[in-house]
Amino acid sequence: MAQSGTYLCDNQGDSAAGFGLGSGDLGIPFQLPDGTWGYVFGDCFTGQEATDPYLGSPVMVYQNTFDASGQTPITFTGSQPSPTVAQLFTYQHRADNGFGVEVSRIPNDAIALRKDGRDRLFIQYTSVAQWVAPGSADDGSLQGGVAYSDDGGASWRDFDQHWPGSVKGSNGSPELMWSFAGVDPDGHLYIFSKPWNGSHNFAGDGGRIQLFRFKPEDFFDGNFAARENWVYQDNTWQWLPAATAAATQIFATGNNIGEFSVKRIGEVYVLSYFDTTDYSIRTRTAARPDQTWSEPKTQVVGDRGLSVSRWRSPVLKNLYGGYIHPGSTDSSNLTLIISAWDGTAGHRPYTATQWSGLSA
Template identity: 30%
Template sequence: MPKIKNLNPSVIGRIGGSDLAVPFRMPDGRIGYLWGDTFDGTVAAVGSGTDWRSPVLTIADDTPVGTPIVFVSSPGNGKQLWSYPHDNGEFTTILPTDAVSVGNRIYLWVMVTNGLGNEIRCEMWYSDDLGQHWYIALGTHQLPDGSPRWSTGYSGGRRTMVTWERGGDGYIYIIGTGGLARDKNASMWRVAETTTAIEDPYAWDAWQFRDGSWRWGKGDADEILPAGTRLGEICLRRIQNHWVFSGFDAGAYQAFVRVGYGPIEYIDWHTAPQTNPVRGAEQGSGTYDIQERLYGCYVHPSSRFENADGSTGTFAMIVSTWALSGNPYRAMQYRIPTPAALGPVSTPGAAVRKAVNPLATAKSRASAPATTAIRGGAHGAVRRVRPDGSRPD
């Protein structure tokens, strides 16, 4: 599992020390990378220079993920995406968690933090010009009663760090966990791909365990991973007909990659195949699958299970480290083992091979019963499980 490249320092974006570099596909097909607290300079260290910024966006062409990422541009030459002062008495910084492109619009989810692990609210921002200019959704972070539109207390605090991806069926699917205390399980939501719905928290459907089965409904979402799971950063991507859920398992101190196939409602994340390609250690052994002070761990959206010629594809992951000394403080590109595909894939330049599934379209989904059993693993066997993983029957 070789480390391919340190992504910072970078002249593009004026990045000395920084982290995250969350990779997402932009409306024009290029790959955007969202950076957290960023300092200028030529050293990958906390406070390596002046000009504290977050979030920052850099952009690269969509090239094979097994080759080094090369940034080609950054809106405003690495400027903070919107203006605000850090350490302003209300909060210290604003950190990005993920972005999703819908048509020509990029939606960005951020956490407003008053010290690491103390998130006071979340916000949704958008750009209609490839990241050059940004606007807060609906013009305010508040509801009419003055409370946060996107509260960090919702669903047990599990809608704080959020990752989202289009399902190809008219919905965006969202997985969330807690903030940087990294002490929460995960929950899931969906929302229709319309501006009105995306920006309205009341339009989001929660994935709930009710009356012995899972279903979409209103109210709090339930935990989707085994009891006791404690997550950090997370990333959900749809790759070649598969759902790939990756991130940092803080409880186990390692990266994880979970893979599901077909409609996301039929995936049992308790039993979905999982790999752990990078492990953390306070004192690393020097091998590339051990990374000191590990976090981040986002699967790159251009990863592939299979190439157009049928050969095994390549997966890459963006991993961060923050040394106790503050140096290094950086994001890195890793090549990781390619997980096994669970079903037919579609590859660029090859004929699309679609899996036959009765819930593959938005129309058939709309007519599906509210209560849904789960199909687990590669075989799609129907099973019913409680949020803690136990079976009611």
């Protein structure tokens, strides 16, 4: 049976607990250079209550082998560091670490690249200044950054360039939440990005997603000036140097979008995202990153009661996230990692669940 809401953490005695991870959200999957898998979590606790000791963000665990069929639950086989997880980045929460006061650094995606025989891991993250209230005109961000590790995740440092957020005068910047779609057969690393809406409450999000690309070797070195943007100009879509033209949003302004994920699965690209207006995890597909995307398909809903069309949809209350597992077999058999939060006293604060067998 394909997994349908299998808990990856937040269960006493499970594989995550064996490495000191009680509860955490996101669980962003990516493949390591040796073929094993990493899972990057956001805010994490040692137990199943928000009153338990706080581990930090981000946190990472490993898995030796992923069952792409989705029939076997994801089981963690290692942690960073070993044998007990700890926060990957060196910084203090609710403090000024040299950039301004930040509440937390929330990971948005991760990828591994190789250059000249050297392996490097990357995590793109948003530094959060404050969690904003529903309908907020402010996204609550401090800045975005890219951290990298040359020792398999044991230590991390930031590239010098950071992308300013709301506190630094760029409210609603489309540069703050990235998803690494992967290195295409054409040799480019494709990346999608959007405004920070990890609070799910930023009213100005509008579903604005943009696309850009790098040669992997340029990105490896942090040569962000080599970026090319996907731009609609002179009545046509075209790739242009980022220094000459800003990227154009690829969808018409519409629903708000929280966490999102884009990956090349088989021969197609799949986009998954938390639609905060529809209160669901939805997917789209495209033959290439810079081609037309399909209409959204609802996969998992937070509440069936919104319309008759949702009555047969699987349900996960308080859902968000929706990260595509890059080890999925194809777009007709996807594995998504979907989070849930329950702020009620005595309930799980954060968890991540496995949903397999989904068709985009």
